[in-house]
Amino acid sequence: MREFRGESAVDTGQLGDILVAVSNAGVDDPSIISIDINPVIVRPDGSLVAVDALVVKQESKPLDKLDGLSNRKYLSDDHFAALFEPRGVVVVGASTHPGKFGFVSLHNILASGYAGKIFATNLEQAKVLGIDCLASVDDLPENEVDLAFICTPASTNLEILRACSRKSIRAVYVTSAGYGEAGDAGRKAQNDLQALANELGILLLGPNGQGIVSTPKQLCAQIVGPYPPSGAISLISQSGNFVSSFMNYARQTKVGIARAVSAGNAAQVGIPEFFDFYANDLATKVVLAYIEGISDGYRACPFNEETVRQETTCCRKGWLNRWGCSCGGKSHRCTGKRRSNF
Numbered sequence: 137m138r139e140f141r142g143e144s145a146v147d148t149g150q151l152g153d154i155l156v157a158v159s160n161a162g163v164d165d166p167s168i169i170s171i172d173i174n175p176v177i178v179r180p181d182g183s184l185v186a187v188d189a190l191v192v193k194q195e196s197k198p199l200d201k202l203d204g205l206s207n208r209k210y211l212s213d214d215h216f217a218a219l220f221e222p223r224g225v226v227v228v229g230a231s232t233h234p235g236k237f238g239f240v241s242l243h244n245i246l247a248s249g250y251a252g253k254i255f256a257t258n259l260e261q262a263k264v265l266g267i268d269c270l271a272s273v274d275d276l277p278e279n280e281v282d283l284a285f286i287c288t289p290a291s292t293n294l295e296i297l298r299a300c301s302r303k304s305i306r307a308v309y310v311t312s313a314g315y316g317e318a319g320d321a322g323r324k325a326q327n328d329l330q331a332l333a334n335e336l337g338i339l340l341l342g343p344n345g346q347g348i349v350s351t352p353k354q355l356c357a358q359i360v361g362p363y364p365p366s367g368a369i370s371l372i373s374q375s376g377n378f379v380s381s382f383m384n385y386a387r388q389t390k391v392g393i394a395r396a397v398s399a400g401n402a403a404q405v406g407i408p409e410f411f412d413f414y415a416n417d418l419a420t421k422v423v424l425a426y427i428e429g430i431s432d433g434y435r436a437c438p439f440n441e442e443t444v445r446q447e448t449t450c451c452r453k454g455w456l457n458r459w460g461c462s463c464g465g466k467s468h469r470c471t472g473k474r475r476s477n478f
Contacts, residue, residue: 144182151184167193215339216413218307220350220395222282224253225357228273228296229288230264237311237359238287239264241347248356248363253280273299283307285357290314290325294332301336310342311359316401317344330403345400346376351393352419367392368421372410374399375454378426394419428454
């Protein structure tokens with residue numbers, strides 16, 4: 137790239153313009169799936185000329201008709217209010233065993249000081265942490281619970297979703313494993329779960345996730361322990377371990393948190409939807425996202441653009457190594473409200 141054996145240095149400014157133009161072409165025309173410029177010749181004076189290019193395109197659907205966006209029509213602000221500011225919470229599958237999800241999550245809800253109504257279900261109607269458990273969701277009082285935190289085997293969850301719908305529960309968080317991470321049968325079960333949630337008009341988080349935190353309501357519905365101090369940072373993560381690690385960091389450093397969500401398998405909603413919610417959330421001033429991968433970038437872009445207009449945004453890309461990208465796994469950061477290199 138520099139002067140070498142009498143040859144002029146490459147015009148790096150022009151090279152940068154070429155790379156930006158190629159990038160912009162892909163953004164402006166979603167039907168482009170690849171651009172191959174070959175060769176790019178360096179003239180004796182260091183300037184560049186592109187001799188030939190191959191652009192491969194495919195038929196594309198309008199952005200508002202992408203399959204990935206179909207879940208949005210089922211969701212409203214009321215669904216996210218049910219998730220983050222519920223009037224009542226039920227732990228489905230509460231357990232007397234301290235090592236079970238149904239015990240830990242109920243303990244965390246009680247310990248965080250949540251002031252809404254708290255219910256729990258247990259097939260044997262045991263008493264767990266002072267809560268007299270009901271036999272099933274169908275035994276809940278009418279119109280008092282907005283969020284169901286589900287800690288039951290995957291095989292039981294379709295009927296539990298139907299019961300939640302009968303009780304007008306608008307948001308559910310499913311911690312259960314055995315879904316998309318568990319082979320073909322698990323993927324089918326996850327698709328069935330998502331389809332039923334869409335049909336019933338329920339906001340579905342997970343499955344196979346760790347839970348949520350909402351400090352404005354003193355809500356800690358998680359299968360892990362740390363509850364952070366209140367603040368203005370909201371987190372969405374594709375790694376549950378990242379959420380719990382950051383909650384521990386927040387406790388140690390007194391960094392305040394507003395919301396935190398472990399997306400789990402993100403059967404229905406994930407990074408884009410929470411970008412969209414956080415962009416207009418009065419409790420959120422900074423958005424932190426941990427991203428392992430986004431399968432549909434065109435779906436994510438409009439939500440990210442709206443978020444960075446409204447909030448300071450910091451994204452961490454996981455699963456990078458020294459061959460992965462030039463940032464070496466460091467955060468892509470936005471330091472102002474109207475710019476980002478996400």
